[in-house]
Amino acid sequence: MTGPDDPLVLMAAIARDLGAAQIAADAERTATRVAERRFHVACVGQFKRGKSTLINALTGRPILPWGVVPVTNVVTLVRHGPETAASVRLVDGSEMVVPPESIGDYVSEERNAGNRKGVAVVEVRADVPLLASGMCLVDTPGLGSIFGEGSAVTRGFVPQIDVALLVTGADPPLSGEELALAGAIGEETAHCIAVLNKADRIPAADAALAAEFARDALNDRLKRPIDLFVVSATERSGDWRALVERLESLARDDVVESARQRAARRVRSALARAIQEHRRALLAPVEENERRIVQMERSVETAQQALDDLSFLFAAQQQKLSRQLAAARDRFLAAANGRPVREDDARRLARAATDAFLREIEPQATELFAGTAARFAEILRGLGANDELEPRLARRRFYFTDLPELTGRTAFRRIAPADYFRRLLETNSARVMNDCIDRVVEGRRQVERDVDASLREVVETAHRAAERARDAQRDGRAAVSEEVARLDALSARMEVVA
Numbered sequence: 001m002t003g004p005d006d007p008l009v010l011m012a013a014i015a016r017d018l019g020a021a022q023i024a025a026d027a028e029r030t031a032t033r034v035a036e037r038r039f040h041v042a043c044v045g046q047f048k049r050g051k052s053t054l055i056n057a058l059t060g061r062p063i064l065p066w067g068v069v070p071v072t073n074v075v076t077l078v079r080h081g082p083e084t085a086a087s088v089r090l091v092d093g094s095e096m097v098v099p100p101e102s103i104g105d106y107v108s109e110e111r112n113a114g115n116r117k118g119v120a121v122v123e124v125r126a127d128v129p130l131l132a133s134g135m136c137l138v139d140t141p142g143l144g145s146i147f148g149e150g151s152a153v154t155r156g157f158v159p160q161i162d163v164a165l166l167v168t169g170a171d172p173p174l175s176g177e178e179l180a181l182a183g184a185i186g187e188e189t190a191h192c193i194a195v196l197n198k199a200d201r202i203p204a205a206d207a208a209l210a211a212e213f214a215r216d217a218l219n220d221r222l223k224r225p226i227d228l229f230v231v232s233a234t235e236r237s238g239d240w241r242a243l244v245e246r247l248e249s250l251a252r253d254d255v256v257e258s259a260r261q262r263a264a265r266r267v268r269s270a271l272a273r274a275i276q277e278h279r280r281a282l283l284a285p286v287e288e289n290e291r292r293i294v295q296m297e298r299s300v301e302t303a304q305q306a307l308d309d310l311s312f313l314f315a316a317q318q319q320k321l322s323r324q325l326a327a328a329r330d331r332f333l334a335a336a337n338g339r340p341v342r343e344d345d346a347r348r349l350a351r352a353a354t355d356a357f358l359r360e361i362e363p364q365a366t367e368l369f370a371g372t373a374a375r376f377a378e379i380l381r382g383l384g385a386n387d388e389l390e391p392r393l394a395r396r397r398f399y400f401t402d403l404p405e406l407t408g409r410t411a412f413r414r415i416a417p418a419d420y421f422r423r424l425l426e427t428n429s430a431r432v433m434n435d436c437i438d439r440v441v442e443g444r445r446q447v448e449r450d451v452d453a454s455l456r457e458v459v460e461t462a463h464r465a466a467e468r469a470r471d472a473q474r475d476g477r478a479a480v481s482e483e484v485a486r487l488d489a490l491s492a493r494m495e496v497v498a
Contacts, residue, residue: 006031007497008260011267014490014497018278019464023270030160030263033136038079039255040160041247042138044185045167046178050197050233054167055137057233058244059128064139065104074107074119075157076139080132081125091118100124107141121157130244133251158184159266162259163191163250166218169198170210170230176438179221186222189262191255193227193246194218200232207238271494277461279487281469282480318437321368325361325433332357336425346417350424351400358432365436400428 008031015024033039043051052064055078063078086100098106105111106119131137140157164185168174186192196214199207207230215228227246229239336353403423472483 006035007264008034008267010497011264011271011494014493015267015271015274017486018271018274018490019468020271020274023267023274026159026270027263027267030259030267034256034260034263037134037251037256038136039134039162039250039259040077040136040138041163041165041250042140042157042161042185043165043167044140044161044181046175047141049167049169051141051167052139054165054195054197054233055139057236058130058137058247059126061126061128063100063124063126065108074112074115074122074141076103076107076122076124076141077136078124078126078128078131078138079136080128080134082127084124084126086122086124088122089120091120107139130247133248134256135247135250158188159263161185161189162255163193164189166192166194167197168194168214170196170202170207171198173210174214174217176441179217182218183221190224190258191250191253192218192222193243194229195243196228196230197233199230199238200235268494268497272491274461274464275487275491275494278465278468279484281462281465282472282483282487284469318368318440321364321440322433322437324364325436328361329357329429329433332360332429333425342417346421346424347402350421350428353425354400354428354432357429358436361433361436365440368440401431403427 008027012024012027012031015021015027043054045051055064056062059078063084064076084100085097086103087095087097088103088106089095103122103124106117106122112119138157138161164182166178166182166185168178182192182194194214196207196211202210211228211230215226218226218228229243229246231238231240231243332353401424403420468483469480472479
């Protein structure tokens with residue numbers, strides 16, 4: 001169990017004294033699992049990548065339902081236990097034991113449409129050797145929708161991810177959505193492992209090319225090397241043994257201590273903001289606080305409407321950008337094609353031409369993103385919300401392809417230099433164009449997530465602070481002074497927490 005000197009336990013006590021129940025619960029949950037040496041390995045990715053199948057293969061038994069439409073925002077956690085058992089925790093905090101074979105009633109869209117049953121998390125225990133070290137495998141069926149209408153329950157689990165197991169595939173290959181998801185989760189954890197699943201469905205050469213592309217794109221997005229394994233979960237083939245060994249090594253990588261430190265930083269930051277808002281509310285007149293809350297709620301409604309309006313405007317601008325880039329590509333191909341090319345020069349000339357095309361069209365994408373991001377930032381400033389928003393366009397993910405399938409040694413795969421040059425231009429210019437559009441969309445979604453989080457935090461914190469301030473001010477000046485002193489004492493207690 002947790003000790004009284006655990007920083008997370010101490011900060012949970014501070015949060016309870018402050019009346020910040022959610023912050024306290026976050027700290028207590030993390031302190032408990034860290035003390036028990038449990039860490040979360042979350043399978044994330046888009047629908048139909050085989051996440052549930054992968055977890056079942058890792059555990060060696062059909063624990064999770066598969067072949068359904070798992071698009072509720074329900075997190076399913078599989079941990080070690082002496083015998084197979086399952087429980088369901090609801091959003092209201094209540095919990096019930098259920099038969100393990102019935103968990104599909106709570107996690108699948110088919111039987112729990114829109115999560116109407118109000119499930120927060122489903123937990124399954126099983127006597128699985130892989131999990132004996134403290135590893136908990138987490139299925140996140142709704143996490144792939146984190147950029148759209150993903151629920152607060154699912155988004156709220158992201159900070160609890162200690163290791164992200166990004167499950168992707170070769171057909172279709174790594175998408176912009178998956179890359180953005182990896183980037184968002186990569187900011188929360190230093191541990192990220194990629195799995196290219198369903199490799200048995202495509203030729204080995206195609207799987208190797210997809211793996212190379214995915215590895216390069218993920219390394220560039222996360223700014224660090226990433227382990228990538230090409231497997232078939234259904235057959236446990238490919239790099240399966242290497243993947244299992246990598247997961248087994250996590251218990252030796254001090255993942256648990258990393259989780260503790262990350263949680264401590266998160267809780268400390270949330271507490272500091274809450275204390276600051278409570279102090280501000282205490283020192284302001286009651287009427288001013290009430291006006292501020294009313295104005296803030298109205299502003300949030302206006303902001304949400306503005307965000308919706310911006311989405312429509314952005315969609316129109318994105319279509320305009322697509323047409324502009326398509327026209328630029330047509331001009332580019334018309335100008336570049338037709339020149340005499342020797343076989344030895346085809347790659348060099350095509351790469352140079354593609355680079356020039358990228359330099360030509362990239363400013364248009366940057367301008368569209370900058371304008372949209374500025375509108376979002378303006379909304380936040382109008383609310384006095386988090387001013388640390390730093391909109392940035394995602395880094396380039398375009399990689400020039402030499403189209404190796406066209407240049408094999410066998411006669412039937414050879415292609416004339418002029419035709420090869422044309423195909424290089426057509427393929428790589430299309431990839432450049434799509435990359436620019438994808439980066440704008442990804443950047444905008446990142447800004448939307450930041451804005452949404454800031455709006456929720458500023459309103460919830462202000463409400464709690466105003467209520468506490470109202471009670472103290474009703475009791476008179478001495479009560480206000482006493483409450484200010486209490487907040488100062490809480491701040492001092494935070495300073496000495498290691």
